[in-house]
Amino acid sequence: MNFVWAFLVGGAICVIGQLLIDLTKLTPARILVTYVVAGVVLSALGWYDPLAEFAGAGATVPLIGFGHLLAQGVMDSVAESGLLGALTGGFTAAAGGVTASLTAGFLAALLGQSRDQN
Amino acid sequence: MQKKGDTIRFAQPPGIVSYAAVGGKKEAEGPLADAFDLLVTDSRCGEKTWEKAESDFARYGLETALKKARLQPDALDAVFAGDLQCQCTASAYTMRGFDVPYLGLYGACSTMAEGLALASCLVAGGMMRHAAAMSSSHFCAAERQFRTPLDYGGKRTPTAQWTVTGAGCAIVSPDGGPPYVRGVTFGRVRDYEITDINNMGAAMAPAACETILRYFEDTSEAPEAFDAIYTGDLGLVGSKLLLQLLEQAGLPLQNHKDCGLIVYDRETQNVQAGGSGAGCSAAVLCCHVLPALRAGQLKRVLFLSTGALMSQTTFLQGESIPGIAHLVELSATLPEQNEKAARQTDAAAQAAGSPKRQKHAAGRPGAAAEPGPRPQKQPGKEGAAQ
Numbered sequence: 045m046n047f048v049w050a051f052l053v054g055g056a057i058c059v060i061g062q063l064l065i066d067l068t069k070l071t072p073a074r075i076l077v078t079y080v081v082a083g084v085v086l087s088a089l090g091w092y093d094p095l096a097e098f099a100g101a102g103a104t105v106p107l108i109g110f111g112h113l114l115a116q117g118v119m120d121s122v123a124e125s126g127l128l129g130a131l132t133g134g135f136t137a138a139a140g141g142v143t144a145s146l147t148a149g150f151l152a153a154l155l156g157q158s159r160d161q162n
Numbered sequence: 163m164q165k166k167g168d169t170i171r172f173a174q175p176p177g178i179v180s181y182a183a184v185g186g187k188k189e190a191e192g193p194l195a196d197a198f199d200l201l202v203t204d205s206r207c208g209e210k211t212w213e214k215a216e217s218d219f220a221r222y223g224l225e226t227a228l229k230k231a232r233l234q235p236d237a238l239d240a241v242f243a244g245d246l247q248c249q250c251t252a253s254a255y256t257m258r259g260f261d262v263p264y265l266g267l268y269g270a271c272s273t274m275a276e277g278l279a280l281a282s283c284l285v286a287g288g289m290m291r292h293a294a295a296m297s298s299s300h301f302c303a304a305e306r307q308f309r310t311p312l313d314y315g316g317k318r319t320p321t322a323q324w325t326v327t328g329a330g331c332a333i334v335s336p337d338g339g340p341p342y343v344r345g346v347t348f349g350r351v352r353d354y355e356i357t358d359i360n361n362m363g364a365a366m367a368p369a370a371c372e373t374i375l376r377y378f379e380d381t382s383e384a385p386e387a388f389d390a391i392y393t394g395d396l397g398l399v400g401s402k403l404l405l406q407l408l409e410q411a412g413l414p415l416q417n418h419k420d421c422g423l424i425v426y427d428r429e430t431q432n433v434q435a436g437g438s439g440a441g442c443s444a445a446v447l448c449c450h451v452l453p454a455l456r457a458g459q460l461k462r463v464l465f466l467s468t469g470a471l472m473s474q475t476t477f478l479q480g481e482s483i484p485g486i487a488h489l490v491e492l493s494a495t496l497p498e499q500n501e502k503a504a505r506q507t508d509a510a511a512q513a514a515g516s517p518k519r520q521k522h523a524a525g526r527p528g529a530a531a532e533p534g535p536r537p538q539k540q541p542g543k544e545g546a547a548q
Contacts (some may be wrong), residue, residue: 065317069358072316158312160187160205160302 050102053095059105076107083111088119113137163286167380168373176285177339179292180231183449184222186327188433192426193204197449198328199226205327213247213255216300216327219441220245220256223329223448224296231292231333232324238262238333239290242277244269245298246325246440246497248307248473252298271366271395272349272469274330274444275488276533279346281334282490286343291335295469298437308359308474321361323397323438326425330444332452340494341455344462347380347489349373349514351471352429355482357471362483363400363422363435367487368388371407372394373466377489378413385415389460391467392451393487394443394467397436421446443467455494462493522540 064075086092092112096103103109117137121129135142164171183201185192189199200222207218220243228235241260244251244267257264269276277295284290304325306312334343352372356365370393378385385391396404401420408415421443422436448466454460468487477483 069319156313158302158306159303161312 046100049099052102053099053107054102057103057108061106079107080111080114083108083113084115085111087112087115109137110141113141168350168376168441169345169380170283171345171381171491172282172286172519173534174286174336175176175339175344175493176282176334176336177341178341178452179233179335179338180227181330181332181448181452182223182226182230183330183445183447184226184328185445185449186219186301189326189328189425189445190432192431194425194446194449197453198445199230199397199449205300212300212302212306213252216245216247216252216298216303216329217255219300219327219329220252220296220298220331221259223298223331223444224256224260224294227294227331227333227448231335231338233292233333234515235260235262238292238294240265240281240284241294241296242281243269243294243296243298244273244440246270246304252300252303256298262435266383269440269467269486269488270469270471271299271443272467272486272488273437273440273442274447275394275465275467275490276348277349277470278332278334278343278447278465278490279488281332281350282343282346285334285336288336292333293335294331294333296329296331297440297444299325299327299441301325301327301389301439304439308477313441318434319360320357320434321363321397321399322434323362323395323422323435323436324426324431325435325439326395326442326445327439328441328445330441330446330448331386332448339490339496340458341492342494342496343490344493344497345381345491347373347377347491349487349489350376351484351486353482353484357480357482359483360478361399362438362470363395363397364403365400365470365483366394366455366485367396367400367403367407367504370400370466370468370487373487373489374408374415374464375411375413377464377491385413385417388417388462388464390417390419391415391464392443392446392466394469395436395438396420396468397422398428398436399402399435400468423449423502440469451492453526455492458494460494462491465490465492 064070114134118130118133121133163173184200185198186205189205190203207215209215227231240263244250245252250266250268267273267276274297281293281295285293352369354368422438423444425437426433466487466489470483472483
């Protein structure tokens with residue numbers, strides 16, 4: 045049942061993104077940024093945590109989950125080490141994801157080549 | 163030469179001696195593949211960058227046109243050329259290899275008609291013997307300059323158009339032809355506040371409408387007198403819009419065709435709203451329109467190239483996209499009424515005794531003083547001309 049809910053919730057989040065691409069003039073880059081910021085806001089309001097509990101990876105893997113992770117990191121860090129945590133918490137929590145994407149980007153640039161889109 | 167409004171019509175229409183079109187891989191898969199003079203399926207042309215590849219496409223175009231006209235480069239009095247790259251570099255870098263006067267034009271996708279019109283004016287005015295008009299574009303160079311990097315995985319919107327990878331080149335001379343350049347109308351900038359860089363057909367349609375209306379107003383011609391009225395690269399969206407605008411203006415067109423819809427098969431080639439780019443109208447003109455005029459399959463056509471005149475900077479600053487369209491009137495035969503008009507001018511000049519007019523009249527085709535006579539037309543052909 046966990047898998048079903050993860051699939052449905054994750055799928056629904058992606059459907060919203062697809063509709064934004066198809067029905068609005070928002071560029072993909074703007075939609076990505078909107079998703080991250082929405083994740084931060086929803087998480088700060090305390091609304092995203094229950095969804096993440098319920099749907100697991102279905103809610104944490106899409107980009108909104110990254111915003112959620114940043115917000116949670118900041119909140120945890122502020123609770124632990126005071127206001128300075130607002131500056132360090134986000135990236136501490138997201139270190140794994142950020143480093144993985146940097147490494148993947150570097151490898152892709154090293155191995156790949158810009159090509160015609162035919 | 164006669165100027166009325168924005169339209170210039172030539173008493174002695176210059177001819178197009180030769181023309182050449184070069185295309186890339188996508189063009190080679192399209193419906194016009196057989197018509198191109200040269201197809202290069204390696205989009206890089208063996209070069210390191212797309213920009214260099216585009217210069218190669220332009221060079222192939224100019225070289226092929228020269229070869230077909232049996233001319234050496236030094237026979238050219240000028241090359242009018244342009245492309246979409248920043249500061250027009252594809253053309254300028256091409257011209258490093260030709261020791262010929264070069265005039266760089268930036269009219270975006272309207273460059274081919276702009277160059278052909280300017281070349282025709284200077285040739286018709288007797289200032290030049292041979293002048294070339296050339297224009298090129300490259301999908302990869304244009305995409306990353308104006309939109310997003312090629313590696314970026316964004317989805318293309320349905321109104322987006324596919325930049326043609328290719329070039330077209332035409333050489334104009336007083337002795338050439340058919341086809342003949344009968345007249346030109348230089349366009350005016352029109353801006354209908356379109357800000358979507360993926361909907362340039364809509365940005366250019368009002369400019370095309372403006373130029374078409376001005377041409378018909380200036381010349382008192384009727385659209386039915388033409389086999390076809392070609393626009394450069396309005397695509398599906400812009401073409402619909404143009405027809406709507408013209409209908410509102412009281413000039414419904416039945417014979418409109420768009421080069422952007424001819425160069426690719428929209429059903430199978432995944433090009434969204436059609437082809438675009440400075441090379442689009444140039445290549446279609448040189449591999450489709452001009453050969454049909456030379457073969458007599460088309461008698462008279464209007465050819466417009468349409469350009470969207472934004473830069474990547476103005477786009478990012480949220481500015482709207484101004485459009486422009488230049489028009490060239492082409493025909494397969496020399497017009498009978500031209501001869502008539504010349505005779506009238508002749509008679510008027512003799513009556514007035516003006517030496518200037520007599521001199522002008524002496525230069526018309528068939529006059530004894532004509533130094534380089536143009537090829538004699540068959541009398542029957544002359545009679546059939548408009």
